[in-house]
Amino acid sequence: MVLTIIGSLDLHDGHATGTDKTSTDGGTFECCEHPGAWGERGINVVLGFTTNGRDLMSSKEGKMLSLNAERARDRLQVIRSHLICQPNSCQPRSDVQKGLGQIFFSPVAAKVGNVAEEVRSGLAAAGVTNVEVEGPPRGLEETYRHLLTIPALQFVADLTRHFNDQVDRMLKERIRKKVELDLSGNLPTFPRKSEVRGGNWRVAPVPRRLTCRYLDLGDVTPADTDRFIKALQCDVDGIQTDFDDGHCPTWRGQLLGLHNVCRAVMGQLPGVKNISQVPILMLRPRAWNMIEHNMLVDGKEVPGPLFDFGLLMYHCATTLVAAESGPFFYLSKLEGANEARLWNYIFCWAQDKLNIPHGTVKACVLIENVLASFEMEEILYELRHHSLGLNCGIWDYSASFVNKFGHRQDFVLPDRNKYVNMQRHFLRSYMDLVVQTCHKHGAFATGGMAATILKPRDLKIITQVTSSKARELVAGVDGFMVYDMGFVPIMKKLIAPRNPNQLEKLREDVVIKPFDLLTMPSGGVTLEGLKHNIAVGVLFIESWLQGKGHYIFRGAVEDSATAEISRSQVWQWIRHRATLEDNGEVITRGLVQKLICEFVKEAVDVEGRDRETIQIAAEIFEEVVTKREFPEFLTTYLNLDHTFLAHQKQLVD
DSSP: OOSOOOEEEEEEETEEEEEEEETTEEEEEEEEOOOOOOOTTEEEEEEOOOTTTTEGGGGGHHHHHHSHHHHTTTHHHIIIIIIIITTTTTTSHHHHHHEETTOOOOOGGSSOOOHHHHHHHHHHHOOOSSEEEEOTTTTTTHHHHHSSSSSHHHHHHHHHHHHHHHHHHHHHHHHHHHHHHHHHHHOOOOOOOHHHHOOOOOOOOHHHHHHHHEEEEEOOTSSHHHHHHHHTSSSSSEEEEEETTTTOOHHHHHHHHHHHHHHHTOOOOOOOOOGSSSEEEEOOOTTOOEEEEEETTEEEEEEEEHHHHHHHHHHHHHHHTTTTOOEEEEEOOOOOOOHHHHHHHHHHHHHTTTTTTTTEEEEEEEEETTTTTGGGHHHHHTTTEEEEEEEEEEHHHHHHHHHHHHHSGGGOOOOOHOOOOOTSSHHHHHHHHHHHHHHHHTTOOEEEEEEEEOTTTTTHHHHHHHHHHHHHHHHHSSSEEEEGGGGHHHHHHHTTSSSSSOOOOHHHHHTOOHHHHHHOOOOBOOHHHHHHHHHHHHHHHHHHTTTTTTEEETEEEOOHHHHHHHHHHHHHHHHOOOOOOOTBBBBHHHHHHHHHHHHHHHHHHOOOOOOOHHHHHHHHHHHHHTTTSSOHHHHHHHHHEEEEEEEHHHHHH
16 A cells, blocks of 8 residues: 555644544554644644555545545645655655654655646635636646645735735836936935934844855855755855846746755755755845746736745745744845835734744845935835845946936946946945945945856956955955855955954945945946947847856856846947947947847857857847837846747747
């Protein structure tokens, strides 16, 4: 006899307990106490099981088990989530075993079946209405089963319903601010002095494992299982577990990435230690500009960050709390304090629902928008009970100037490779203000990611990256990120003599005015810089068409942040008819089209790239950089574009 799912349990406070004993065909099962951190609080569960391929729930014995209608309702999907995906439960076994603190199920006995239909019928049986979820990509049926359980989907649906209107208002407020700036010609300024700016408040203390934030790995998409495992084995303080800039949100990538995070938290990834002994997972859900096409609640697609946050919290929060390892988040692309306030409401709601103490969730806000740089104190204040500080990011931040002021001649950015870096006044002022604001209120300030790929014994590259990060440390940051794990031992030597953080460095010498943040650097445009931006933009779109969120190009990792600044600059240079330093030629649509064609030809003939894919990518890139109105986000454009979605559907099918 093979038991697939067995028994009767009560799940309370993350623990599964039971005393029921079932005997059939000579097989006996007795529930034992099990620290099931995926447990659904207060739910009684009846499990169906099979014997010799026969569904026992339709037999006389099964009907006896299903007398309790309340239990029968949640029998199948709940237990698949809460027990199958426990530590060590994914090892191949031919039967069910009972051990101290463990219940094992046999994956080989589980039927794949019509998983999507199971979800639909399970939602209906649980009384969850007006929720639609697409079926699993080929080969991810069990991942889908473990992740998208009925209680988990209900949690995401409840979260979405509770905050849908607020999210819509927030996005409309973004539009209102942009229109107001365009019509008035005004520029942002700091809010008037208030209890926030004049007060002596401090953010809440952080847990023990967050007191040292010196070195994180960046752009680690958990959909890349191999790199994710290597990151978990790396000697760093944290991992930017990325569903945003370095990740492509295909249905396959989203499910695989979320499931890999759950596996890491539950100790199920091969060669990976307990979650309390690996680097902190800094979970980075998608930004507000992204939506999840594959789940609808009340006829509307779910906001991407709510889908990611909801599933991560539901499946992982209890275990992370018990291990003093989370849940901790990065929040991307906020534009103001009102958006921080919304996230604070979301954190409070989730903590209440999951019975987690308020203030347990901690979050670091990435200041990636010029408007947010004028409300740093207000952002910290709104999240003061959940704050992990603020982070600097050079390329998304620089691209936001084109986003907000790109039609204005005064805000034309010069060649980024030659004239835009953190030593320029507007970016140095931005970092100084982040450090001063954070340390004034007891919060951490972290720098950006070194995107360079380390070449063996290349002293020039080592010197460049080390010098850049040393300047950030002198400025007072409490940490930064690297992409290449080869830099980890080098960076560890750089930070070795220092205290766990630099909160004592208050930077009272810093006095920043709006002018300091809004003055563009001088400089022109080079032909090489234009070609480089075209290449980065086209290759990023090609990468997305292949379901990948980042790629390596000319010795550096390129992700959506560098793609954003690249396509933004090309759009802006065409719009304002910038001229090339090399020969005085005006940058026109015709010139850009010519350079795109040359790049595609070289990519196919010399590099051997797939002609059809690179051609599609080039056409989309040309569309984006020649639009009359500037597309706010390249990733939004792609995620809503028919060509991209159709290409992804082909990959899934």
